[in-house]
Amino acid sequence: MKKPLMRIPYTELLPPPAIIPHTARSLPGAIAALQEFLHAPPPRDDLPRSTVVLTGAGLSVASGLADYRGTNGTYRVNKTYRPIYYHEFLANHEARKRYWTRSFLGWTTLRKAAPNAGHYAVRDLGRLGFVSSVVTQNVDSFHPRAHPEIPTLELHGYLRATVCTSCRGELARDVFQTELARLNPMWDTFLREAIATGALETEDPHERRARGIRVNPDGDVEVPGAPYTTFRYPACPRCLSSPPTLADGRRATVEVDNDGAWSPTSNAGILKPAVVMFGESIADSVKQAAEQAIDGAGKLLVLATSMATYSAWRLAKRAKDRGMPVAIVNIGGVRGEEVFFAGLDPNQTGTQGVRLEMSTDSLLPALVEQLQQPLLRNVEASAEAAAFLENDAAVFKNMLQ
Numbered sequence: 001m002k003k004p005l006m007r008i009p010y011t012e013l014l015p016p017p018a019i020i021p022h023t024a025r026s027l028p029g030a031i032a033a034l035q036e037f038l039h040a041p042p043p044r045d046d047l048p049r050s051t052v053v054l055t056g057a058g059l060s061v062a063s064g065l066a067d068y069r070g071t072n073g074t075y076r077v078n079k080t081y082r083p084i085y086y087h088e089f090l091a092n093h094e095a096r097k098r099y100w101t102r103s104f105l106g107w108t109t110l111r112k113a114a115p116n117a118g119h120y121a122v123r124d125l126g127r128l129g130f131v132s133s134v135v136t137q138n139v140d141s142f143h144p145r146a147h148p149e150i151p152t153l154e155l156h157g158y159l160r161a162t163v164c165t166s167c168r169g170e171l172a173r174d175v176f177q178t179e180l181a182r183l184n185p186m187w188d189t190f191l192r193e194a195i196a197t198g199a200l201e202t203e204d205p206h207e208r209r210a211r212g213i214r215v216n217p218d219g220d221v222e223v224p225g226a227p228y229t230t231f232r233y234p235a236c237p238r239c240l241s242s243p244p245t246l247a248d249g250r251r252a253t254v255e256v257d258n259d260g261a262w263s264p265t266s267n268a269g270i271l272k273p274a275v276v277m278f279g280e281s282i283a284d285s286v287k288q289a290a291e292q293a294i295d296g297a298g299k300l301l302v303l304a305t306s307m308a309t310y311s312a313w314r315l316a317k318r319a320k321d322r323g324m325p326v327a328i329v330n331i332g333g334v335r336g337e338e339v340f341f342a343g344l345d346p347n348q349t350g351t352q353g354v355r356l357e358m359s360t361d362s363l364l365p366a367l368v369e370q371l372q373q374p375l376l377r378n379v380e381a382s383a384e385a386a387a388f389l390e391n392d393a394a395v396f397k398n399m400l401q
């Protein structure tokens, strides 16, 4: 029997990485190693030439989003923060009220955040023909926004929609947010004030904390002592108009209060964020699509993730097992990373594997610039050739006259 693939946090401290090749400690050395990696033909003829990219939370830190591990220096994860688990969300009305209050407060800031130079560099790597697809653990939708032309598999789902736990119907998060504001006018006022005073805007986590607000990953905002119990959230509109059938064959009860808020007398129609929550299984279709993305490439480039969740780690392991060279760019250690670099020739310069400890938002644009150089030279050369041919044509024309 196949084991379900669950999203579970991994909290062990990871040892610092060994940089590969050893010349890649400096920025020029790192760029040279990645250039070698991307240009190298795959080690076997049956592997495709292209590279698949696997990304994690560190890539979005430069967009102002919190990282689970806080490895990029300026951000530190709130140590007392514990994300909600799927089974709690499903089982407990109070837990859902608490989750949606915090998510309600966090959405506006998350909605305004945008992809950064790292995401656009991935787009450019695609345009240059090096990257064929992206698998991301991030739920911020920055990859599809930055490069809609490169296929992106969102391994842990996305926050841009909610999904019904009964009928699987999706509702845009913006629509859901408007409903939350309507059902919770006092919270809406609080949110507007927090936005007006800039309490949610500040990038400095200490300042935020001083204002009594804590911002956690995945758009979770914590206001200590807040009365979460009064919060109301809407029911799935589809299940409300047509209650689904339960597993035992009975028709489900979906009820709302006078304003349309989900009532605890219901046994269906609960909306959840369209992300894979901790403790929740990844859908088989998503798991298979991620495996296909790995199998469709000849190399794997891992960006800004410690691969703490097994769902991501096993994809990298799959790439390694297929004989694909692996490059990892991450500040801080990566779970079990020695596996990916076992048996490399100590004198290789990046064709067999690369391990860098650098920030993606400075490294990747510099890499793209370097990769574009020969192309620019080609463009110049072909412009010269065109000018030459034009002159030549004029000469021939003169000869014919």
Ligand SMILES: [Zn+2]
Binding pocket: 164, 165, 166, 167, 168, 169, 236, 237, 238, 239, 240, 269, 270
């Ligand atoms: Zn539904």
